[in-house]
Amino acid sequence: MGNVLKIIFQRLALGLLTLLIVSIVIFVAVNLLPGDFAQSILGQGATPEAVAAIRQDLGLDQPLLTRYFQWLGGVIQGDLGTSFAQANFASFTGTDSGATTVAQQIAPRFANTMFLAMITAAIAVPFSIFLGVLAALYRNTVFDRATNIFTLTSISSPEFFLAYILILFLAVLNPIFPSLSNIFEGMPFGERVEKSMLPALTLTLVVTAHMMRMTRAAIINLLASPYIEMARLKGLSPMRVIVKHALPNALAPIINVIALNLAYLITGVVVVEVVFVYPGIGQLFVDSVKIRDIPVVQACCLIFATAFILLNLTADIMSILSNPRLRHPK
Amino acid sequence: MTEEPLVKMRDVWLEGRSDETWNPIINGVDLTLAKGEVLGLIGESGAGKSTLGLAAMGYTRDGVRISKGSVEFDGIDLLTASAAVKRQLLGKRIAYVAQSAAASFNPAHKLIEQHVEGPVQHHVMSRAESEADGIELYRKLRLPNPDEIGFRYPHQVSGGQLQRCMTAMAMSCRPDLIIFDEPTTALDVTTQIEVLASIRDIVEQFNTAAIYITHDLAVVAQMADRIKVLLKGDEVETADTRTMLSAPTQEYTKSLWAVRSFERPLKPAVQTGSVPVVSVQNVDASYGTVPVLHDVSFDLHEGRTVAVVGESGSGKSTTARCITGLLPPKAGQIMLDGEALPADYRKRSKDQLRQVQMIYQMADTALNPRMSIGQIIARPVEFYLGLKGKEKRKRVDGLLEQIELEPSQYYHRLPSELSGGQKQRIGIARALAAEPKFIICDEVTSALDQLVAEGILRLLARLQDELSLTYMFITHDLATVRAIADEVVVMKDGRVVEQGPKKEMFKPPHHAYTDLLLSSVPEMDPDWLTNLLKERGVDNIGDAAVDKM
Numbered sequence: 001m002g003n004v005l006k007i008i009f010q011r012l013a014l015g016l017l018t019l020l021i022v023s024i025v026i027f028v029a030v031n032l033l034p035g036d037f038a039q040s041i042l043g044q045g046a047t048p049e050a051v052a053a054i055r056q057d058l059g060l061d062q063p064l065l066t067r068y069f070q071w072l073g074g075v076i077q078g079d080l081g082t083s084f085a086q087a088n089f090a091s092f093t094g095t096d097s098g099a100t101t102v103a104q105q106i107a108p109r110f111a112n113t114m115f116l117a118m119i120t121a122a123i124a125v126p127f128s129i130f131l132g133v134l135a136a137l138y139r140n141t142v143f144d145r146a147t148n149i150f151t152l153t154s155i156s157s158p159e160f161f162l163a164y165i166l167i168l169f170l171a172v173l174n175p176i177f178p179s180l181s182n183i184f185e186g187m188p189f190g191e192r193v194e195k196s197m198l199p200a201l202t203l204t205l206v207v208t209a210h211m212m213r214m215t216r217a218a219i220i221n222l223l224a225s226p227y228i229e230m231a232r233l234k235g236l237s238p239m240r241v242i243v244k245h246a247l248p249n250a251l252a253p254i255i256n257v258i259a260l261n262l263a264y265l266i267t268g269v270v271v272v273e274v275v276f277v278y279p280g281i282g283q284l285f286v287d288s289v290k291i292r293d294i295p296v297v298q299a300c301c302l303i304f305a306t307a308f309i310l311l312n313l314t315a316d317i318m319s320i321l322s323n324p325r326l327r328h329p330k
Numbered sequence: 331m332t333e334e335p336l337v338k339m340r341d342v343w344l345e346g347r348s349d350e351t352w353n354p355i356i357n358g359v360d361l362t363l364a365k366g367e368v369l370g371l372i373g374e375s376g377a378g379k380s381t382l383g384l385a386a387m388g389y390t391r392d393g394v395r396i397s398k399g400s401v402e403f404d405g406i407d408l409l410t411a412s413a414a415v416k417r418q419l420l421g422k423r424i425a426y427v428a429q430s431a432a433a434s435f436n437p438a439h440k441l442i443e444q445h446v447e448g449p450v451q452h453h454v455m456s457r458a459e460s461e462a463d464g465i466e467l468y469r470k471l472r473l474p475n476p477d478e479i480g481f482r483y484p485h486q487v488s489g490g491q492l493q494r495c496m497t498a499m500a501m502s503c504r505p506d507l508i509i510f511d512e513p514t515t516a517l518d519v520t521t522q523i524e525v526l527a528s529i530r531d532i533v534e535q536f537n538t539a540a541i542y543i544t545h546d547l548a549v550v551a552q553m554a555d556r557i558k559v560l561l562k563g564d565e566v567e568t569a570d571t572r573t574m575l576s577a578p579t580q581e582y583t584k585s586l587w588a589v590r591s592f593e594r595p596l597k598p599a600v601q602t603g604s605v606p607v608v609s610v611q612n613v614d615a616s617y618g619t620v621p622v623l624h625d626v627s628f629d630l631h632e633g634r635t636v637a638v639v640g641e642s643g644s645g646k647s648t649t650a651r652c653i654t655g656l657l658p659p660k661a662g663q664i665m666l667d668g669e670a671l672p673a674d675y676r677k678r679s680k681d682q683l684r685q686v687q688m689i690y691q692m693a694d695t696a697l698n699p700r701m702s703i704g705q706i707i708a709r710p711v712e713f714y715l716g717l718k719g720k721e722k723r724k725r726v727d728g729l730l731e732q733i734e735l736e737p738s739q740y741y742h743r744l745p746s747e748l749s750g751g752q753k754q755r756i757g758i759a760r761a762l763a764a765e766p767k768f769i770i771c772d773e774v775t776s777a778l779d780q781l782v783a784e785g786i787l788r789l790l791a792r793l794q795d796e797l798s799l800t801y802m803f804i805t806h807d808l809a810t811v812r813a814i815a816d817e818v819v820v821m822k823d824g825r826v827v828e829q830g831p832k833k834e835m836f837k838p839p840h841h842a843y844t845d846l847l848l849s850s851v852p853e854m855d856p857d858w859l860t861n862l863l864k865e866r867g868v869d870n871i872g873d874a875a876v877d878k879m
Contacts, residue, residue, distance in 0.1 A: 224392070226433040233389060234448045235420030244447075248438035324438055324483045 003329055008317055015309045019302075022309075023075070026301040027068050030294055036060060037084045037292040058084055071298065080106070080302075081295035083288075102299045106281065108185060110303060113280040116196050116203070117265035124204040125211065125258055132215025132254075137242050139220060151209035163202045163275040170198060181276040199276045203269060207261040214257040218250035252319035259315030266311075267304040334405065336506055336539050337363040337386055342399035344381050344390070344563075355381050355394065357563045365506065366537040370554030370571070372544055372586075374779035375750070377560040379543045383509045386541060387424050388416050404506065422452040425500035427529075429512040431492035435484035442480030445499045454503045467498040470535070471528040490521030494528050501532060508533070510542045514549060518641040518806060519850040526552055526852075527863055545779055547586060548852035551575055552859040559583050571856055586780065587854070594791055596833060597816050600631045605668045607632050607800040608653065608686075608768050613662035615652050622648045623659070623824045628817075630768065633798040637815035637832075639805060639847065645824040646804045650770045653802070654686055666768075684714045687761035691773035693753035697745040703730075703756055704741040710763040729759040733789060751782035758789065768800045775810055787814050808851045812836065820844045 038054040039046065055061045059070070074081055080102035131151070135144045154162060171179035177197040187195075219242060222228060231245040270282030281300060288296035320326050344356035356378045363369050363386075371379045381394060388401055388408030401408045403424065408416060425448075428434035436444060442464055449460035461480075468476035471494040484492060493513055500508050510529065514522040530553060533540050542553045550557055550571075557574045559566040559582070567580045578584050606629035615623040623645050630636045638646045651657040653664050655675030664671045666685060672678050690696035697706055707726045711717050717725055727737035733755040745753055754774060761769050771790065775783035791814060793799060803814060811818055811832070818835040820828040820843065828841040835844065852858060 226428055226430060227436040229391070230426065230428060230434045231436070233387065233420055233426040234451075235417040235422060236447070236451055237417065240451070245436050245438075249436070325485050328483050328486060 004320060004326055007320055007326075011313055011316055015313050018309055019305060022305040023072060023302060024068070026298055026305070027071065028064075030297050030301070031064060031067075033289075033292065035292060037294060040290075040292045041084075071295075075302065079103075080299040083296050084291075084293045102295045105296060106284065106299055106303070109279060109281040109284045112183065112278065113266060113269070113282065115192065116199055116269070116278065116280060117262065119193060119196055119200045120203040120207070120265055121262055123200060124207050124261070127204065128208045128211035129215050129254070131208070132212040133219065133242060133247065135212065135216040136219040136223075136246070137238055139216070144216075147212070151212050154205040155209035159202060159206055159271045160275050162205050163198070163272055166198055166202055166205075167275075170201070179276070181278040183279065196278070199269075199272050199278050202272050202275075203265060207264065210261055211254070211257050215250070215254050218253045219246045222246045222249055248322070251322040255315045255318045255322065256312075259311040263308045263311045266307045333364065335362045336365045336367075336404055337361065337541075338400075338402040339382075339386060340400045342382070342385060342401065343397045344378065344385055345395055345397050346381070347393045347395075352395070352397070355563050356385070356560075358399070359560070359563075359565050361386065361541075361558065363507070363539050363541065366539050367556065368533060368540045368542055368554045370542050370544065370550035370557040371560065372547060372550050372557060373560035373566075374545060374781060376562070378563045379545075379560055380511050382560070383511055383541050383543045384426075386507075387420060387426065387509060389420070418452070421448040421505075422454060422503045423505050424507045424509070425503070425505040427493075427496050427500045427508060427510045427513050430516050431496040431513075432484065432489060432516075434496065435492060437484055440481055440483055441487065441495050441499075445480060445495070445502055448499070448502045452503055460502060464498060464502065467501055467532075468495070470532060471495075471498055472524070473498075488521075490517050490525055493517065493525050497525075497529055497532065501536065501538075504536060505538065507539045507541070510540055510553075512544050515544065515546070519808070519852075520641065520846060522549075522852070523850050523859070523862070526859060529553070530859070546852065547780075548854050548858070551854055551856045552852060559586070575854055575856065593813055597634060599831065600634070604631065606630055606665070607667060608802070609665040609668075610649065610653065611662050611665060613649070613652050613659045613664070615648055615657055615659045617648075617657075621660075621824065623652065625662070626652075626821075626824070626826055627662075628819045628826060628829055630800050630802055632767070632800055633794060634816040635794065635801040635803050635814055636817045636819060637803045637805060637811040638819045638821060639808065639811055640821035641806060641847075643823075644821040646806075646821055647772055648824070649821070650688070650772055650802065650804060653770065654688060680714065684764045685767045686770070687764050687766040687768070688770045688772065689754070689757045689761050689774050692777055693750065693757045694745075694777075696757055697753060697760075699745055702742050702744055703748075706745070706756060707759050707763050710760060714764045725763070729763055732762065732793065733759045735759075749782075750778055751785060754778065754786055755789065758786075758793070762793065762797075766799070768802070770802045770804070772804045773806070774803075776805065776807060783810070784813075790814065808848060820847070 036055070037058065038051045038060065041054070042050055052061070059067065062070075071081065083102050083105050131147055135147045138144050167179045170176050178195055179198060181195045181199055183192050183195050223246060228241060228245055231241045236244075266281075268282075269280065270286055272278070273280040273282045281303070285297065285300040287293075288300065339359065339361040341358045341360060342356060343354065343358055345352040346355045347353075359382060361369070361382070371383060373379050381390070384390060385396055385401060386403075388403070388411065390396060396409060399409075403419065406415070406419070408419075411419075435441065442461055445464040446455075446457050446460040449455040449463075450457050454460075455463065464480055465476050468479055473479050473491055473494055479487065479491065479495070487495065497508075497513070513529065514525050517525060526549065532538075540553075542550060544550050544553075554571050556568060557571050558568040559574075559580070561582050566582050567574070567578070569578075574583070575587075578587060608630040610629075611627050613623055613626045614621065626645070626649055628636065638649065640646050648657065652659045655664075655671065655673065655678055658673035663673070666682060671682055675683065701709075704723075704726055707729055708722055711722050711725050711729075715725070726741070730737040730740055735752065735755060740748075740752075745756065748756065757774070774790075775786050778786065787810065790801065794801060801814075803810070805811060815832045818829065818832050819826055820835070820841065822843050828835070828844050836848070838845070840848065849862065
């Protein structure tokens with residue numbers, strides 16, 4: 001086990017380093033955006049004096065390096081900064097919600113996004129693995145082909161298109177789920193799940209193909225190995241051969257694909273949020289880019305990066321743990 | 331035989347698919363096996379032994395089909411039986427022991443977990459009963475720590491022990507028939523003995539019938555009541571073991587028997603004071619912090635062959651890596667013609683690199699599958715000798731002739747279009763292309779059949795005489811040593827335990843380890859194993875004997 005702990009520790013350290021590099025990239029990239037908050041808030045008729053005054057007020061006149069370290073210092077202490085839009089100009093932008101710090105602003109949105117991601121994962125991951133196992137079991141049959149066509153079609157269609165199809169069938173023609181997912185704080189869990197169902201199903205359709213196909217491929221890849229032949233020659237049922245003998249050895253690649261898709265669920269769902277009016281972090285992010293609310297944009301990017309790194313780290317660790325050679329050294 | 335046979339295969343034809351066409355593998359072979367009988371199935375690789383063995387279970391691998399004939403097991407027609415009926419028999423009444431236990435145990439589950447699976451799934455025993463029975467079988471098979479060994483994962487157990495665990499697993503439902511598919515081919519000689527003895531005991535004890543597939547005649551002589559010889563899918567002959575050994579009737583069988591008789595004439599002793607071509611001097615080496623070689627020294631003289639023998643893990647190949655400079659030694663040095671070679675191959679001159687060449691064990695993986703034979707051999711010709719155009723082609727043709735392959739036929743072929751023996755010849759030609767003084771042959775014949783291997787040995791011997799090459803011949807097969815070596819170096823645990831001219835090495839008294847190695851090589855006498863076990867005592871065979879040293 002000491003071996004495994006060492007590897008985990010190394011990966012964690014590497015993850016932190018990656019995050020630091022990402023923070024630099026984010027900061028530079030965001031500051032390369034044309035225009036800034038002062039310009040976008042004051043509009044085209046702004047006098048240079050007014051722009052300069054706002055810049056000074058927000059510290060935008062400081063050199064880039066100074067601002068980076070101020071920001072980084074804050075982040076390390078858990079202070080993501082103050083939203084430009086909320087701080088002094090809420091009345092201009094109409095975004096006043098009583099939250100002034102970036103953290104206050106992001107927290108509820110991020111919680112919503114995580115909620116949706118978790119519901120989607122709870123449906124999509126077991127469903128994809130189950131489909132993948134069945135497709136491997138009945139490989140090259142009609143079932144296998146139908147599954148492939150279905151999942152490939154759903155991954156190839158634009159998300160908003162899938163979303164509208166689901167709305168049409170599950171909200172309009174058969175009113176099973178609500179088509180608007182306007183969830184709010186304090187809503188009971190059951191109602192929340194119900195309201196999030198359509199976006200979750202849409203996202204499930206998007207992420208299933210990748211995971212299902214990897215499960216199928218990873219299992220089929222192993223079917224030629226001698227221990228699978230041995231399992232067959234022991235007279236075991238085809239299902240048992242696959243679930244008990246092939247799947248445990250196919251976990252590492254499957255886990256990695258799952259992690260990638262979960263990361264997508266956290267960072268890439270803005271289209272689905274817009275269609276269902278779901279108050280997630282994606283919408284906040286896009287809005288903040290529009291008005292150049294740099295502290296919020298940077299914080300969102302940093303959260304996305306952290307999610308990616310953490311999920312990949314988890315996938316690495318789980319892949320390691322799925323290998324008995326590493327769990328039980330000689 | 332009045333009793334109904336257990337296995338009855340009649341006029342069985344098997345075909346394998348390659349490139350959309352079906353090619354014959356087995357052509358109308360009959361096989362009959364009585365209850366409790368052990369049948370040895372021998373032949374070269376590609377003779378169809380394994381395919382026939384699996385067909386006796388009613389099983390074919392992907393891309394293989396039974397095109398004609400019948401296979402009956404205890405009166406049940408396995409070819410028409412449904413998959414469900416066959417699953418009832420497989421594992422329960424017919425079991426399989428594969429060649430590589432390391433690959434055939436599932437790496438994700440503990441051994442006992444895999445052992446109890448058969449009995450529990452076939453409702454023969456409860457889990458607890460089967461677990462207790464497994465431990466009992468481990469004990470019968472003389473595995474160390476029988477109470478505990480099953481609770482390990484496959485990678486935590488050595489190859490010889492795994493092979494015995496697999497035999498135990500095959501026994502778990504007390505089947506009527508076990509197919510042993512080359513169960514000891516991947517093992518060292520000392521380990522092989524233990525596995526052979528255990529298999530023989532347990533098969534006798536439970537009166538299990540067995541089909542024992544191997545290419546090693548001496549092994550089959552110990553195990554089988556009857557022997558069936560296969561050649562390219564046809565049966566050559568079948569006879570009782572003793573009859574087969576003493577009086578084979580077919581030419582092919584006789585030629586198989588004769589392989590072991592190849593032996594080169596002895597060369598005169600090395601003149602004292604002559605400078606060796608290569609001299610390994612007090613070499614210590616390690617992988618990372620793990621020491622592998624300790625104070626290894628020996629000389630290789632011009633035109634002679636030094637066989638380096640020992641079991642896997644004894645440091646033979648590591649020594650070769652030190653000589654080639656792939657693994658710079660921690661201490662000591664390698665001399666070429668009396669001059670010290672830089673330890674790291676990157677610091678050696680082109681000429682120094684040219685003088686030391688290698689031939690590898692697996693010709694399959696040592697040849698680039700996307701390059702034609704001509705390109706493979708031309709590369710060193712161009713790199714070391716700087717030949718181009720016509721001259722290069724002429725040299726490659728010359729090399730192909732030297733290895734007895736017709737240049738016009740082989741120049742444009744890809745490695746995948748050659749047989750194993752031919753590929754190994756290409757490996758030899760590639761080494762010769764550099765015009766070296768010294769060639770390291772790393773287990774060059776161990777992946778080949780005896781007849782083919784003998785051809786390679788004869789070729790190497792001829793080339794040595796013609797070009798006065800010096801060979802370092804790494805092997806664990808003492809028959810090969812007997813055939814080709816002038817001097818022998820015996821290694822164990824990274825040390826040289828004994829060295830000297832071949833004549834002296836094969837004559838007692840030896841170092842205890844050399845003695846163990848020598849006496850572990852199976853002989854064609856069917857009583858050899860029985861006598862050896864008597865001599866050594868049950869607790870002192872194979873691995874156990876090694877451990878005591």
